[in-house]
Amino acid sequence: MNGLRDRYMKQAPNEIPPEIANNPNYFPYFKDCIGMIDGTHIDAMLPSNLVARFRGRKGVTQNVLAACTPNKLFSYVLAGWEGAANDYRILQDALCRPQPYRLRVYDGILPPPLINNRVQLITNFFGSVGKYYLCDAGYTTMPGFISPYRGVRYHLKEHIGRTPRNSRELFNLRHSSLQSKIESTFGTLKNRFKILTAKPNYPFPTQVDIVLACTILHNFIAIEDPQDDILNENVLIDEENDDMTNEDGTNVVDFTQSRTQREERDARNEWKELRDQIAWAMWVDYCAKYKDGDTTEIGL
Template identity: 70%
Template sequence: MDNDGDCSDEQSVINMVQGAALSVLIIIITVIRRMQARRKSIRSGPSKEKRRRERARIEHISRIYNGFSDSCVNYIRMRSGAFAKLASIMRNNNLLKDSRNITVEEQLIMTLNILGHKSKNRIVRSHFIRSGETVSRYFNKVLQAIICLRGRYMRQAPNDIPQEIINNPLYYPYFKDCIGMIDGTHIDAMLPINLVARFRGRKGVTQNVLAACTPNKLFTYVLAGWEGSANDYRILQDALSRPQPHGLRVYDGKYYLCDAGYPTMPGFISPYRGVRYHLKEHSGKTPKNRRELFNLRHSSLRSKIESTFGTLKNRFKILCAKPHYPFPIQVDIVLACTVLHNFIITVDPSDELLNNDEINEDIDSEVAFENDTNLVDFTQNQTQREQTESRNEWKTLRDDIAWAMWVDYCDMYNHGVITET
C-alpha cells in the first residue's frame, strides 16, 4: 500500500513538471513568433489598411487647413495662423510631443473640435480613425497642456488704468481707479446623483464660475468649480481669502465694477439699488439725477464682462452643454477655454468673434508684478463695525464719483443746471 502511494505521488510530481515545462515552451514559442512578426512588419512597412487610414487622416486635416476660407475657424474655432502658433508653443515648451503615431497638430485639432462643437468621442473617432481610448487620452493631455499656459496668457489685472477707460470721456476721469470688472456665470454640469442637489440652483444643475476681466475682454482671474446653488458674493469671499497668487488681487485704492449681487466695499463698487440700471432700461431716456447717470455709465462699462462671457460661450459650445466627463475635468474645460480665449485675443486680435477689438496690452510673455506691496489683504478678520465703516467709506466714494459725473453732464447738456428729479 505504501509503495503504491509513493508511486502515485511521484507520478503527480512528474506530471506537474511536464505541465510547467510545456507552459514555458508555449510562452517561449509565442514570444519568438511575435518578435518574428514584428521584424517582418518593420521590414515590410505598414499594412495597406494602416496606410489607408493614415492617408485619410492627412486628407481630413488638409481639408481643415486648405478647404474653404473659413474651414479652419469653423472646425477648430480659431484661424490657421493662431493655431500654428499654438502648436509651436506646445511643441517648443515640451507641453505636447509628437508620438510615434500622432502629431501635436492632430492632438490639438481633436481637442479643439470637441471644445468648439461639443463633439462626442465617437464622432472624433470617426473623423480621425482613432480608437475611443486614444481620443480620450489625448483630450485630457491637451487640456492640461493648455492650462499650463495660464500663467502666460491670463495675468491678474495690473495696477494701471486701462486704455479703454482713459480714451473714453464717459469713463475718465470718473473710473480712473477701476482695474476691471467681475461677474459670475453658470456652466451646465453633469454630476453623480448624490451631488446633484448641492449643485442645483435657479439655472439648473450648474457650476458657478467667478471671473474678472479688463475692458478689452481679457480674463484676468477665473475661479471655477463652485456649486451652482452658491451665491456670487460667497464665491467672491473665497477668491479673496485665498493666498496669493491663487487669490483675486485687489490693490489699495483700486476697484472692480460689479453688479448688484455684490456689495459696495473696499475694492468693489456696485450700482445704486432701486435705480434703473441695465442699458435697455435707459433706452430712449435721459438721466434725471446723479444716481441714474452713474448706473448708466457703470452698466455700460461693466457690460464688457457680459460681452466677454458671450464671446467665450459662442466660441466654445461645450460650455453650453452638459459634458459627460468627471467633474474635475469639467472644471478644467472651463479653465482651458478661458486660457484659449485670452490666447486668441493676444495672437489674433482681429478674430471675427472678438468684434475687431483692439488689444493695446502686450501679454505675450510672463512679467512679474512689481506693485504687490499695494495689495489689500482680505485674509485679516474684521469686526462687524470695521466692515460697516469701510463699506460706508466706499459708498461715499461712489457718491463722489456720481456727483462729479452729474456736474460735468449738466455743464455739457443742461446749461450747468444741476437740479435733480
Template identity: 65%
Template structure:
C-alpha cells in the same frame, strides 16, 4: 489716442467714461456652465439654471480674463463665491489693489475693492432706451452698466466660441473645471494674437441678465481681505460708498455743464 499713465489700463483711458472710472481695474461677474456630477451631488449643483457650476471671473474692458474661479455649485450664492475668491491664499486669490476697484452688479456689495450700482435705481442699458438720466444715481448706474456690460459680452463670446461650455460633459468633474479654465486661457491667447477677431468685437453675444439680489443695506457683510473688527468693516464700506457718491456727483456736474448750462437740478 490718449496715453495711459503707468497705473491705469489703456482700455480705461480710451473709454469715454474716463476719468470717472480711472481707478477701475476690471469688472466682476459670474456665469453658469452645465455639468455632469454623480447623482448624490445633483441637488447641490442644481440652481435656477439647472445643474451647473457657478464660475466667478474678472475681466478688463477689452474682454481679457484676469481671474477665474470655477468649480462652485450652481446653487451657491454669488457673494459667497466672491468671499471665497478674496480669502484664498496666493496665487489663487482675487487680488485687491490699494485704491483700485472692480465694477460689479447689485448681487455684490460696495466694499473694499468693488463698486456696485445704486440699488432701487434703474440700471440695465435697456431701461434707459430713449430716456435721459434724471439724477446723479441714474447717470452713475447708466455709465456703470455701460462699462460692466463688457464682462457679459466676454462670457457670451467665450461660450459662442467654445461650444463645449454649453453642453453636458461626461468627463470627471475635475476635468470639467479644467475645461472652463482652459477655454478662458485660449480666449486670452486669441485676444493677444488677434485683437480684431470678429467674435471679440461683436457685443451681441451678451449673456442674459439675471434678477439681482442687492446687499446695499447689509452692514454685517464681512470683508475677507483684511482682519478687521465689525466697526472697521462698516467704516471701510462707508468710505467706498462715499467714493461712489463722489464719482456720481462729478459725472452729474460735468453732464449738466455740457447739456444744461451748468444747472444740476435733480428729479
C-alpha cells in the same frame, strides 16, 4: 492648456486701462477701476448624490466667478463652485485664498511713475481709497468693489430713449456700460466654445479644467488675433442676478486679515461715499455740457 495660464492670464495691472483713460464717459470718474467681476453658470454633469448641491435657478451648473479687464481679457477665473452658491460667497472665497490663487485687489494711489499733473489733481479731488473692480447688484459696495445704486434703473436696455434725471441714474448708466464688457466676454466665450453648453460627460474636476482651458484659449486668441470675428461680435448673455504683465505685489489688499463688524461697516461706508463723489462729479460735468449747468436732480 492650464500650464499656459500664467502666460496668458495675468491679474489686472495697477494702472489706468487705456479703454478708460481714452473715454470721456469713463475718465476721470473710473480712473481707479482695473476691471469688472461677475459670475456665470456652466451646465454640469454630476453623480446623483451631488446633483442637489449644484442645482440652482439655472439648473444643475457650476458657478464660475471671473474678472476681466476693459479690453475683454480674463484676468482671474475661479471655477467649480456649486450652481446654488451665492455670487458674493464665491467672491469672498476668491479674496481669502492664498496667493497666487487669490483675486488681487490694490490699495493706495498710482505708483509714482504713472502719476502726471492731471491725474494727481483728479486723485486729490476724488480721494485715494484704492483700486477697485466694478460689479453688478449681486455683490455689494465694499473695499475694492463698487456696485451700482440699488432701486435705480441699471441695465443699458432700461436707458434706451431716456436721459438721466439725476446723478444716480447717470452713474448706473455708465457703470452698466463698463460692466457690460464682462457680459459680452462671457457671451463670446460660450459662443466660441460650445462644449461649455453641451453638458460634457467627464468627471467634474475635468469639467472645471475645461472651463479654465477655454478662458485661457479666449485670452490667447484675443492677444494673438484681436481682429477675430467672434471676438468682435457683441454677444450678451443674461445672467439675471447674472500681453499684460503684473509681477509687482505692492499695495495688494490682504482680505485674509479679520476685521471687526464696525471696521467692516466703516470701510463700506467709505466706499459708498466714494461712489457718491464719483456720481456727483459725473452729474456736474453732464449738466454743464447738456443742461446749461443746472444740476437739479429729479426722481431721487
